[in-house]
Amino acid sequence: MAIVLHNSLTRHKEPLQTVHPGKIGMYVCGVTVYDRSHLGHAKSAINFDLIVRWLRYRGYQVKHVTNFTDVDDKIIARANEMGIDPLKLSGDMISEYEKDMKTLKVRPADVYPKASDTMPEIIAMVKGLVDK
16 A cells, blocks of 8 residues: 655645655754753654654655754854853753653654754855855
8 A cells, every 4th residue: 555645845645755765764854952842842753753653664764864953043042141152052952852752752863963063064055055
């Protein structure tokens, strides 16, 4: 039985077609870590965890990537209010997020890139978009 999904671009239900047979790469926009997790973070994490588990159950090899936005105006403002380094604040909030998701039995993503670790790639991507 084929997996059928709603394509939000075409607004139709369509069979799942993978780029590489049996393999799925799933990138999920993660949280901006300026404060503790809330219900919305939990809902998103649970929803995508459920999708990954189901796809793996159906036999797909899934590489699940979820980013952390650890550099942001909200993080800088909150860190300034607290008198701490912004990356210290975001690091602490990432640790709290990971504990919260573990408590909820959400399986971790395979990779968690951080904005602070990928700034050259982000700048190059934005430059490419501007150039187009």
